[in-house]
Amino acid sequence: MAKTPHPCVVTIDHRSKPRALFSGTRVKEYNLPVGSRVMYPKAPMTPLNDVKAAVRYAINHPLGSEPLYAMLRPGMKVTIAVDDLSMPLPPMRRPDVRQHQAEVVLELLRDYGITDIHFIIATAFHRPMTEDEIRHQLGDAIVNEFYPERCYNHDAEKPDGLTYLGTTAQGIDVEINRRAAESDLVVYCNLTFVPMNGGHKSMGTGLVGYRTLKKHHNPATIRASKTYMVPEDSALSDKMVEVGKLIEDKLQVFHIESTVNNRMFDRPLEFLGKNEDELSTNEARGLKALIRSLEWLPQPARQAIFEKVPAPYGVIGVWAGACEPVHEACLEKCYEQLLVPIHGQADIGIFPVPYISPYNVHSYLNPLLVSVMAEGYLFNLYKGDPIVKKGGTAIVLHPCSDIFDRDQHAAYTEFFHKLLPRTRDAKELHKKYEHEYSRHPGYIQMYRSGQAYHPAHPFYMWYWGENGRQHYGRVIVVGADNEYVPGILGYETAPTMEEALRMAREEHGSDPAITCFRIAPMLMADVTVDEPAESSVRVEEKES
Amino acid sequence: MSSTAYFDVDGTLVGTNLLHPTVYFLANQASVFKSARRLGQALLGGPMMAVAELRDRRLFNELLFSNFRGMTEDRMHVLSSEAYEKTVAPRIFPGTRDLILKCKDAGMRIVLITGSLDFTIRPLAEELGVSQSDIITNRLEFKDGYATGKLMRPVVAGPTKARLMVADSKKHGHDLQDCHGYSDSYSDVPMLSVVGHPHCINPDNKLRRLAKAYDWPILDIETPSRVDIVRA
Numbered sequence A: 001m002a003k004t005p006h007p008c009v010v011t012i013d014h015r016s017k018p019r020a021l022f023s024g025t026r027v028k029e030y031n032l033p034v035g036s037r038v039m040y041p042k043a044p045m046t047p048l049n050d051v052k053a054a055v056r057y058a059i060n061h062p063l064g065s066e067p068l069y070a071m072l073r074p075g076m077k078v079t080i081a082v083d084d085l086s087m088p089l090p091p092m093r094r095p096d097v098r099q100h101q102a103e104v105v106l107e108l109l110r111d112y113g114i115t116d117i118h119f120i121i122a123t124a125f126h127r128p129m130t131e132d133e134i135r136h137q138l139g140d141a142i143v144n145e146f147y148p149e150r151c152y153n154h155d156a157e158k159p160d161g162l163t164y165l166g167t168t169a170q171g172i173d174v175e176i177n178r179r180a181a182e183s184d185l186v187v188y189c190n191l192t193f194v195p196m197n198g199g200h201k202s203m204g205t206g207l208v209g210y211r212t213l214k215k216h217h218n219p220a221t222i223r224a225s226k227t228y229m230v231p232e233d234s235a236l237s238d239k240m241v242e243v244g245k246l247i248e249d250k251l252q253v254f255h256i257e258s259t260v261n262n263r264m265f266d267r268p269l270e271f272l273g274k275n276e277d278e279l280s281t282n283e284a285r286g287l288k289a290l291i292r293s294l295e296w297l298p299q300p301a302r303q304a305i306f307e308k309v310p311a312p313y314g315v316i317g318v319w320a321g322a323c324e325p326v327h328e329a330c331l332e333k334c335y336e337q338l339l340v341p342i343h344g345q346a347d348i349g350i351f352p353v354p355y356i357s358p359y360n361v362h363s364y365l366n367p368l369l370v371s372v373m374a375e376g377y378l379f380n381l382y383k384g385d386p387i388v389k390k391g392g393t394a395i396v397l398h399p400c401s402d403i404f405d406r407d408q409h410a411a412y413t414e415f416f417h418k419l420l421p422r423t424r425d426a427k428e429l430h431k432k433y434e435h436e437y438s439r440h441p442g443y444i445q446m447y448r449s450g451q452a453y454h455p456a457h458p459f460y461m462w463y464w465g466e467n468g469r470q471h472y473g474r475v476i477v478v479g480a481d482n483e484y485v486p487g488i489l490g491y492e493t494a495p496t497m498e499e500a501l502r503m504a505r506e507e508h509g510s511d512p513a514i515t516c517f518r519i520a521p522m523l524m525a526d527v528t529v530d531e532p533a534e535s536s537v538r539v540e541e542k543e544s
Numbered sequence B: 001m002s003s004t005a006y007f008d009v010d011g012t013l014v015g016t017n018l019l020h021p022t023v024y025f026l027a028n029q030a031s032v033f034k035s036a037r038r039l040g041q042a043l044l045g046g047p048m049m050a051v052a053e054l055r056d057r058r059l060f061n062e063l064l065f066s067n068f069r070g071m072t073e074d075r076m077h078v079l080s081s082e083a084y085e086k087t088v089a090p091r092i093f094p095g096t097r098d099l100i101l102k103c104k105d106a107g108m109r110i111v112l113i114t115g116s117l118d119f120t121i122r123p124l125a126e127e128l129g130v131s132q133s134d135i136i137t138n139r140l141e142f143k144d145g146y147a148t149g150k151l152m153r154p155v156v157a158g159p160t161k162a163r164l165m166v167a168d169s170k171k172h173g174h175d176l177q178d179c180h181g182y183s184d185s186y187s188d189v190p191m192l193s194v195v196g197h198p199h200c201i202n203p204d205n206k207l208r209r210l211a212k213a214y215d216w217p218i219l220d221i222e223t224p225s226r227v228d229i230v231r232a
Helices: A053-061 A096-109 A129-140 A140-146 A202-204 A211-218 A219-223 A233-251 A267-273 A281-296 A298-305 A323-338 A369-379 A410-421 A426-438 A441-449 A458-462 A464-470 A484-489 A499-507 B019-027 B032-044 B048-056 B057-068 B073-091 B096-105 B118-128 B158-172 B186-193 B206-213 B225-231
Strands: A009-011 A019-023 A026-030 A037-039 A078-085 A117-123 A151-152 A162-167 A173-177 A186-188 A255-261 A315-321 A339-343 A346-352 A382-383 A386-396 A473-478 A492-494 A514-517 A524-528 B003-007 B109-119 B135-139 B139-143 B146-151 B180-183 B196-201
Touching: A009 A339, A009 A382, A019 A386, A026 A281, A037 A281, A037 A339, A053 A096, A053 A255, A053 A315, A078 A096, A078 A202, A078 B158, A096 A117, A096 A129, A096 A140, A096 A255, A096 A315, A117 A129, A117 A140, A117 A202, A129 A140, A140 A151, A162 A233, A162 B135, A173 A211, A173 A233, A186 A202, A186 A382, A202 A211, A202 A323, A211 A339, A211 A426, A219 A233, A219 A426, A219 A464, A267 A281, A281 A298, A298 B109, A298 B118, A315 A323, A323 A339, A346 A499, A369 A386, A369 A410, A369 A458, A369 A464, A369 A484, A369 B206, A382 B196, A386 A464, A386 A499, A410 A426, A410 A441, A426 A458, A441 B096, A441 B180, A458 A464, A473 A499, A492 A499, B003 B158, B019 B032, B019 B057, B019 B073, B032 B048, B032 B057, B048 B057, B048 B096, B057 B109, B057 B158, B073 B118, B073 B146, B096 B109, B109 B118, B109 B158, B135 B158, B135 B180, B158 B186, B180 B186, B186 B196, B186 B206
Parallel strands: A037 A514, A078 A117, A078 A186, A117 A151, A186 A255, A339 A524, A346 A386, A346 A514, A382 A524, A386 A473, A473 A492, B003 B109, B003 B180, B109 B135, B180 B196
Antiparallel strands: A009 A037, A019 A026, A162 A173, A255 A315, B139 B146
């Protein structure tokens, strides 16, 4: 612990002000014990001035492939696949970087006399995006011309909508969107917000069906992953690579990847990313005013405050060409923005859970998604070793209200209230219930014609938290408005932070190491330890 | 097959109600005069049927089908396929076939359970690939080749549907907790309540409120899916 801490790691002392931490749609102040370390996001990197110029440069100077123009010939069939709106969080201010990418590609295709062009939103089992959301992401010009006939969401349940491409050496059957499979060229427009996005995951997840997804979205794969934010430590990534390579063998795919800085909040709320001790007088007043307003406003109004203002993310890099070199370059930049180095693991981690996750854009963060954040995303946002030691305690801040969006998360409700009370064992859920629920005709209909996530998705969400679940000794929720929701998730509750810390000290002694992971905006921990921790050895587990 | 999907028909799978085929039958009698007489009689009974609809779905069915009294069995069978082609087939919801297909893919047996008459449902069952032995419908009583205007027991409506489903699932060795039910109407709450997986399709307001309270999935198969848009 003698190493000089990074400026983004602040140690609490007697003069430190309370920390302002998200708890769902509220921000609350908490006094943390002296000696606790608080990890802040890095300052946003300077964005590119001209994103379209960067896209043009990237497609003309590709990595590991010939330039896009050299792949084109008049009359060819082209599919432009695009990530969905689950990233970045919250959706970025228009124009979205994927609009820039798509418009530049479209212009080039037209120059080459190509007219058979379809846009497919690579949603996999995510909910279909609405017309407004597609418009937000791709812009008015493309939507006005192509939607809905030639600009639509991927449908993993469309009868005859998938084409079987082959089986990988490890036995993964690869089925992909028929239009993409029958295209002479697929151009993939991506935004990598966190390091698990992009790369082979784009095609290997976004455009496939259940037959392929079930082979990598399962408890065994997640358990065998140390962290899914670092490809070399992720069994999930290994399987995506396997699937992606088979796809690239069969199809011609040109990848465009981009990443953004972490400027999540615009000027009026910019103070949310700063150290509370360094706020100007006006910023400190603004913070107090925000905390008080959020205290008395009703839930929908609180949600609206954060949702109505798109994030002013700035694009910090665009690369194009072959999948792997492009993704490598993109990840390097992404890490540069997100990674905050910290030495030593904590006995107790404090994790504020904000109002948003990739799976509740324009809806409420339901209890299952709280667990995805607590034991999935927030646990996995590290490189090196986990923030908390194996068997340590995670203190999670969220009200855990029993609210589910009926249109988007219908299948989640049944999963949460019917299956989780029977068992929390991911392997048992996978074995006993996943197949039946993934074929649930009613929920599939809601996925296909409504705005719902696929019925297999809540299972995947539970698996998503599996390595966090295996790692933590205890999870204590502070600020829950009920006890039964945390109970179903297997969490304990404490009315205050002081009480939660007292409970945690029962396990970790009177002077535990405490780290607060102060998200949002986005950050990622680069944790080093003097000796490799027990959990740093990647567990290879045979798939059940 | 380890479970059954029970589908109400009118308003659930097709955009018709019991009146559509009934009016077709009444309006297509041997002569214009006979048709006018039957339609006139039915209209006179309209207010009573409206009251019955509000109070008891079974009574409504009995009043409605009493208009068939005196019609020959032969004529009704001849008209049934015509009535299907003209009134039912064009109103099959865009998502109906896909939903039935997904149920079959999930290994379910499909049962149509409806207050409509057997001879109006048979062509639909055939169209949807549902076995003729898997339709539970109302049946008219015939005497000497003429309809008496009475329904044979049990009258398929409201709570009776639930009772018939219990008997049907027992007969096929299926646990109702594993079975799925689909309806659009509040009058079918009993049938939705006995299955483990109830669904509402294009529900009326009362059923919609109830579905929201109990977190029953609400499906829309009336709007063409994004896939159908592309297909078109």
